[in-house]
Amino acid sequence: MTRTWRIGVAGLGTVGAGLLSFLAEKDGFAPQGGKAVVTGVSARSRSRPRPFDISGLPWFDDPVALAASPDIDIFVELVGGSDGPAKAAVEAALKAGKPVITANKALIAVHGAALAGLAEAQGVPLLFEAAVMGGTPAVKVVRESLVGEEIHSVAGILNGTCNYILSAMESSGRSFEEVLAEAQRLGYAESDPTMDVGGFDAAHKISILAALAFGCAPSFAAAEIEGIDQVALLDIQMAKDLGYRIKLIASAERSDAGVLVRVHPTLVALNHPLAQTGGVLNAMFIEGSRIGRIFIQGPGAGAGPTAAAVAADIADVMTGAQRPVFQRPALELKPFTPVDPARSTSRAYLRFLVKDEPGVIAAVSETLAEAGVSIESFLQKPVDGSDGVPIVLTTHAVAESVLTAAIDRIADLSSVLDRPRLMRIARS
Ligand code: HSE
Numbered sequence: 001m002t003r004t005w006r007i008g009v010a011g012l013g014t015v016g017a018g019l020l021s022f023l024a025e026k027d028g029f030a031p032q033g034g035k036a037v038v039t040g041v042s043a044r045s046r047s048r049p050r051p052f053d054i055s056g057l058p059w060f061d062d063p064v065a066l067a068a069s070p071d072i073d074i075f076v077e078l079v080g081g082s083d084g085p086a087k088a089a090v091e092a093a094l095k096a097g098k099p100v101i102t103a104n105k106a107l108i109a110v111h112g113a114a115l116a117g118l119a120e121a122q123g124v125p126l127l128f129e130a131a132v133m134g135g136t137p138a139v140k141v142v143r144e145s146l147v148g149e150e151i152h153s154v155a156g157i158l159n160g161t162c163n164y165i166l167s168a169m170e171s172s173g174r175s176f177e178e179v180l181a182e183a184q185r186l187g188y189a190e191s192d193p194t195m196d197v198g199g200f201d202a203a204h205k206i207s208i209l210a211a212l213a214f215g216c217a218p219s220f221a222a223a224e225i226e227g228i229d230q231v232a233l234l235d236i237q238m239a240k241d242l243g244y245r246i247k248l249i250a251s252a253e254r255s256d257a258g259v260l261v262r263v264h265p266t267l268v269a270l271n272h273p274l275a276q277t278g279g280v281l282n283a284m285f286i287e288g289s290r291i292g293r294i295f296i297q298g299p300g301a302g303a304g305p306t307a308a309a310v311a312a313d314i315a316d317v318m319t320g321a322q323r324p325v326f327q328r329p330a331l332e333l334k335p336f337t338p339v340d341p342a343r344s345t346s347r348a349y350l351r352f353l354v355k356d357e358p359g360v361i362a363a364v365s366e367t368l369a370e371a372g373v374s375i376e377s378f379l380q381k382p383v384d385g386s387d388g389v390p391i392v393l394t395t396h397a398v399a400e401s402v403l404t405a406a407i408d409r410i411a412d413l414s415s416v417l418d419r420p421r422l423m424r425i426a427r428s
Contacts (some may be wrong), residue, residue: 011078018303116325135205135305156284210252260335371406
């Protein structure tokens, strides 16, 4: 007999409307012998114009009331935000013993361990495939398909808005501010773009992937975060001349010392698959002992793909498959030991402005040599009508603590006009 699963959907923005359209098109979506029927919706505004007619659906002003309603079997949270109504509603649904599906990366990255504890104590699933890489499989790949693997690192492009902006800066030769303004006009970027361009959205996603990959509690607070707002067009052009493309890379690496989770603009060799991931696409590499490397690329946002990821979670609830939320039971989850980024080692890109006078390059290279930093390549671009000359150099692999000490000394040279801009270069 076909079981009907009554779905409550809180949040009717792009993804919520996409989910309602998807379920309507599929006439209830019945992949596992169960049929999904929406029996309650909630959003900030009931009357806002939407691509989907909600007038026939039971309306709840309060998402918490919807979450706890006896008229739903599964609660889908698409409100967003790490706290506030999203958290209250998810907690209410779990406490009422209802499976929860969410696309909310901030909520899971910040409160994932506590919510997993609540879900597992109640014996109900808490699923969030849509929270990372939107419609592209990522969460289940790491949590389920690779549960037998020892994962060393996960790294990728997890924010489509930043990737779009960086790609458009390169292709059009426009500044960050100009491209961002256009993206906002076209509706690709939020009116407050901080979550995206500040690197926070990518940090939420990589914090979740780190927890899934390494079987630890998500720990957003331990992530080191730098966004793309300081990436200059000049950096993009200079990097390209040196054979690299700048990408916002989110990475989680495990070593004997612990786990390093970070998000920062990174130079990626032009022939690297991540360098060839353009526009709004997302992509990630997973590295493990037995698998070597896996590369996944696809849409990281959008109504259709993200709704399909939510639907996959609905199908999982229908099958009754139950796994720990983060690879091991919530009671055993511990935060990871964060690694001090100063201890990490990588090749680096430095860009700074110098006075156009004799002896400047010698002074810079002497300072670097004294600090123990070895130069790999060097580029100077004549610029008309400027007070200084930008120079760029790349280094061989160097500990970050050594490099930052060297940067301090370069910044103090009288011939150097600004503080060197540092970006790391990804391993190939
Ligand atoms: N704003 C995100 C992005 C999508 O630009 O990738 C939702 O996380």
